[in-house]
Amino acid sequence: MSEEQSPLGDLEQFAGAWRGEGHGHYPTIDDFNYREEIDFTPTGRPFLIYRSRTWNAETNQPMHTECGYLRRTPTGTIELLLSQPTGFTEIHSGLMHDGVLEFHPVRLGRSVESKPVHEVRRTLVLKGDALTFDMWMAHADTPLTHHLHAEYTRTQAA
Template identity: 35%
Template sequence: MERSGEAGSVPPPVSVLPLHPAIAPLQFLLGRWSGEGEGGFPTIKSFRYGEELFFSHSGKPVIAYTQKTWKLETGEPMHAESGYWRLKSDGSIEVVIAQSTGLVEIQKGSLDAEHRTIELKSELVGNASKVKEIRRVFKATDRELSYTVQMATTVTNLEPHLQAILRKI
């Protein structure tokens, strides 16, 4: 039995692992993205925030995802979430996200690989007393990733909630 630190016991860094062919169409997401966004909702005051997203892979047919936001003025942490993205054999995309608030999402949607656009709609929002639906749209270029988030609650219909522009770092 190998012990930590012995040759062969530590997996190689993610960057040297071969990309699984099943996630090749999502390769444009891989890496670290950072920037600023703004949010609002009919039931809350508008706000601005800093954000970082990180998409990575381990050689498996899935992309790991982490996100964190902070107040621009103070650097104080605001929100965090993590999860997994995968392409299904029918070409659709499935995303599982756990938020720091305890809310969990299963989202399904589509990928337009030519335009690097991903559209997601919640199939399940769990552990949420008020949130009923979440939709996300991501658009990427070589150096920029933008997104919008819409949300519906028990007291609102689907409304814009978040939007951000991030740059690859």
């Protein structure tokens, strides 16, 4: 199915399995390196199922996981809908230009006992079979600060 026929449009190029490594830093924690697996699974509809899992690069201990959807809306914007087992949820909106998806938060939610995250920004940059991710976060008394950078390669097409 071509991009023009696919309900995903240009999101179809994200479909598949991605593996890579990243680096995390934040003023309130020690720097760390991690490995990550990301899957964008097509459904035949205008969204991809998203799943991410990370491990500490030195100890191989599980770290973070999140799941959700990357979807194209009827108006052409792209939304990233995420849920984390820490009790935190994110809804982001953005547009794609030249393989760059720059998301802006629409709504952040948290359970009563979740950590106080006040803002999150995410960017995905796709160039062929290479994907780059950056994330900024405002948490507790720390203003919006760069937190994560990772680079992935496609290991399996959808």
